[in-house]
Amino acid sequence: MKTISIISPCFNEVENVQRCYDAVQALFAGDGPLAGYRCEHIFADNASTDGTVDILRALAAADPGLKVILNARNFGPFRSNFNALRAATGDAVLVFLPVDMQDPPEMIPEFVKLWESGCEVVAGARANREESLALRLCRGVFYRMVRGLSEIDIPVDVGEFQLIDRKVWKAVVEHDDHYPYIRGIIASVGFRRVIVPYTWAARKRGLSKNNLPRLVDQALNGIFSFTNVPMRLCTLAGVTLAGLCFFYALVSVGLWFALPHMAPRGTTTLIVAFFFLSGVQMCFMGILGEYVTSIHAQVRKRPLVVERERLNMADTVVESGTPNPVHQMREQIASAA
Template sequence: MKLISVVTGCFNEQDNVDELCARIRHQFAQLPGYDYEHILIDNASTDATVARIKAIAAHDRRVKLIVNTRNFGHIRSPMHALLQARGDAVIAMASDLQEPPELIGEFIAKWEEGFRIVAGVKPQSRHTTALTFIRRAFYTTIGRISETRLIPDFTGFGLYDRSVVEIVRQLDDPYPYFRGMIADLGFAHAEVPFVQPQRKRGISKNNFYTLYDMAILGITSHSKVPIRLATMAGFLLSALSLLVAIVYLIYKLLRWDQFSLGVAPVVIGFFFFASVQLFFIGILGEYIAAIHTQVLKRPLVVEKERVNFAPDEK
């Protein structure tokens, strides 16, 4: 029997983990030719999430748990769990039930057709918020400026062949932009569209900062356009400044007594060029910060404990 690993990141999802595990169990009950393991990695939840998962794992050896020493974020933690999977294929999904486990059968069917990557894409969502519009605008922007073609409406939910997981392991990225990394590999992929349901229980852990972090990570990892725009803008603004200076000089020489510069143009010009400089210094800083993260080579997470893992899986 082929082994399928399901990997799920958790943080304060005590109201969802029971239903999540039950729905995944039900899906594999309809796939008798496959065995599965379900790896949940907890980012130091402050509620009863760990206790709930341990209770499930006590009755089902296929449910495995990794508990982190602290919250390592929504980027590093799921990647660490992905690399612990033993399956012939790995399915990554969130624990908030907004990525339906009912697509598992369709993912596996596409995988058996020969696709190494099966991406769950969400062109539609049943909830509309300001963050949703911001997220969609970002996906459109990064898709246009990226050096590789990213998968539209793809967040990482999908199935990955063992060969893909091993390549990701070799990349050894300490802070990966996963959806960009998958697109950068260049494998032919299948897309399975779904309508994202509303969250029934709990609250979203994404906020403006986490979305900003993800956006900047995607840009700095897969596009040089912003830093090159800064360079080109620097040339253009320098040329403009020189031209304005020459015009003022000539006008002053021709009308020495009548021409008075005044304070307003100086103040406006000062704040304009200062704001442009600060903006592009910020962009440069983001690229430097990304390089700094890569150079540090910190581990993805530090584990506190494991449940239902064999000794040789550590």
Template sequence: MPLISIVTSCLNEEDNVEELHQRIRAQFEDRPGYDFEHLFVDNGSTDATVQRIKNLAAADSRVKLIVNARNFGHIRSPMHGMYEASGDAVVCMASDLQDPPELIDDFLRHWEAGFLIAIGTKPRTRETWAMAVIRRLYYRTLGRMSDVPLIPDYTGFGLYDRSVVEIVRKIDDPYPYFRGLIAELGINYACVEFEQPRRIRGITKNNFYTLYDMAMLGLTSYSKFPLRLATLSGFLLGGLSLLISLVYLVLKITFWNQFAIGTAPVLIGVFFFAAVQLFFIGLVGEYVASIHTQVARRPLVIERERVNLPDSPHLPRHSGQHHGSQS
């Protein structure tokens, strides 16, 4: 009987975890040929999320829980959950109910048809108009600049065969842009389109910093275009500066007494070139930070506690009620 692992990373989702598990369990009630496990990875919740998941785990051994020692971010925690899942296929999804559990049935049908990857794409969404436009513009722009063809309207929600999980594990990227990584593998995938619903309960954990972090990660991981743009801009602005200086020289020689340069052009030029320099220095800094993350090779997360899961055999146990592990 194939085992399907459902991995949901959560942070302060106490109002959603119970309904999420109920809806996931309902997807397998009409599929007796499958067994499933539901692995929650709590990323440092400060509300009652952990306790509610423990209550679910006490009533259903198929519910499993990893509690991180702190919030390790929206990229590392889901990847750790995927690696710790033991199913023949792994379904990764958010715990805020904006990734509909009802799509699991569609994913399984594509998996049965031979696809190693079945993903959910959201060409339509009920989020605010401004955010939808900004998000679509970013992904379209990144898709044009990327070195590999990225999947539009894809967030990572989908089913991944065990062989795909092992390939991703061997790549061993400590801070992966998962959406680009799946596209880079070149494995045929099936798309299931859906309309992303609004969040009903709780508040989104995405803020300007997390969205900016994801945007820069995608840019620095899969495009060299910004660096080349910086080089080309340097040549173009240098040529433009030389041309303007020659024009000013001719005008000053021709109209020596009447032509005055003034301070306004000088100030505008100084601020303009300073802004351009700071922008590209910051851009280069993003690439350097990405390299530093790769070189540092820090663990994805540090665990504080596990429920309904075996201990990691290669890691030391700590005394006391809770034991930590590093992965």
């Protein structure tokens, strides 16, 4: 019997976590569309404080097949998702199923059917979004900007709601990234892909934890993770501005000798030029700083996630050879003793 792994990160989702578990279980029940498969549902909790952990403990105690990872603190959705992804053991892995079920579990049987037909990556595309016009426009611009700037083909409107084959999973988890942009990583490894459009439903219970600063941070990570175009644009703009300034200087000198009364003069020109070039320089320094900060975080080699506890799971080592940080630390302490 083949196994389908499903990853569900969560943070303060006390109103949704039970419903998400029940919805997935219904798919694999005796009369469900995936009754012929075994389900491995992995919840990754980001140090919830609202009772979510208590529900997960109760579910894990009642269902030994349910697996739970409890993080020591909130490491953000991408890091928590990727850490849980490393623990998946299924023949196919649904990379991300949100517990608020805005990405509908009802799509999973169709994903599995396409996977069985030979598609190694089945990616859900949010063709319709039940959200405000402003958010739809912002997301649309972001997706197209990332695709246009990236050196790889990152499909528009595709998030982490994707079913990937085991061989794709292995290629994905081999990435050692301090802030994994998962949809970009999946796109970068290649393999046969099919895109399935669906409607991204409005959240019915609870509040989204992705506020504006988090969304901006995730967007910048997506842009800087898979392209050096911003730095190239800075170089091009710098050369262009330098050339324009040099041309302006030549024109000014020429006018000074030929037509002194028409030559630009006074402090106004200097002040405008100074503030304009200072603003451009600060913008370029900010872009450079984003890359430097990312490099700095990567080379420090901090653990992607620090786990407090695992329920119904052993301290496993994934096939890629990347050890679980908690298990590795325990081994080091034991050897030192």
